[in-house]
Amino acid sequence: MAPVLPPPLGIFGGTFDPIHHGHVRAAAALCAELALARLFIVPNADPPHRPGPRAAAGHRLAMARIAARGLPQAEVDRRELARPGRSYSVDTVASFRAEAGDAPLCFLLGMDSFLALPQWRRWRELPQLAHLVVMARPGAPRPPPAGQWWENLRCGTAAELRESGCGKVYFAANAEVNLSASEVRRQLARGGGAHCVDAGVLSYIREHGLYRGGGGEGGDSARLQKTICAVLEEAKAVDLRPLDVRGMTDITDCMIVAGGNSGRHVKAMADLLQDKLRALHIRPRGVEGEEAAEWVLLDYGDAVVHLMRAEQREFYELERLWGEEARALVGASRKNA
DSSP states (O other), X not given: OOOOOOOOEEEEEXXXXXXXXHHHHHHHHHHHHHTOSEEEEEEOSSOTXXXXXXXXXXXXXXXXXXXXXXXXXXXXXXXXXHSOSOOOHHHHHHHHHHHHXXXXXXXXEEHHHHHTGGGSTTGGGHHHHSEEXXXXXXXXXXXXXXXXXXXXXXXXXXXXXXGSSSOOEEEEEEEEOOXXXXXXXXXXXXXXXXXXXXXHHHHHHHHHTTTOSOTTSSTTHHHHHHHHHHXXXXXXXXXXXXXXXXXXXXSOXXXXXXXXXXXXXXXXXXXXXXXXXXXXXXXXXXXXXXXXXXXXXXXOSSEEEEEEEHHHHHHHOHHHHHOTTSEEOSSSOBOOO
């Protein structure tokens, strides 16, 4: 007879800048679908794979605690904020695993983050520490294309997650994060946003004067995207595709995907883009993958750039995974020979 394991635990990390109804509804749906005994909501400190938060850590922690009052299983955990240096998910999940004993541990992440896992630090260790539970975004294909790295780890029901402590990938049936934090911040800057966040969170935001004014939230976004596309065209990028992902992800407004004929070409595009934007006093929030130059990710906040060799692009199928809802930006997609 298989051993009876303790009830599963969940980890829901994010910048929560601010925590909004999309986060809370997804958390409630997953508590029910996965039969979680506890859900740990973990505000990030300094995430290496995305722009830095607009609100200070103490404010984001306070807002998360306010929003979590409506979730009986939820507990806001501040371990990432207390840890010095950069915030890596593998370290956080490992610390929870050390505390969880034999209990099934479910690491919850959005489809956008899941697709970018190969860019994360020590990402292959994550399934050895926890189950990966993926939340959909509106318009995402269900299920994602077969043949990817997760195929042999995938399970079809939430009940299977309760049979072991870690090691499975589950695409949740009922949880969608259907709001973009950048759009929420824009509405708050204009004095709106009441329908996007908990009433207590909204009161806290107004009391502390958070998210006032544009602060760069979209004001120069279109110019940035056009500049990036122009530089990549100059660098002879292959099949340049700027995708409008507003409302689909908290990470950015625009994903720009472009191919390179070789690792040298990918590296040259990344170097030229950084040089040209640096001359305009624009620096990336983060750069990943430059050494191998098979897939270089450059995070410019309102635009995240993926420069990929043909083999990587064909394997990960980012454009297909984002679905037809991701509209082409800055005119039609470009194709260069």
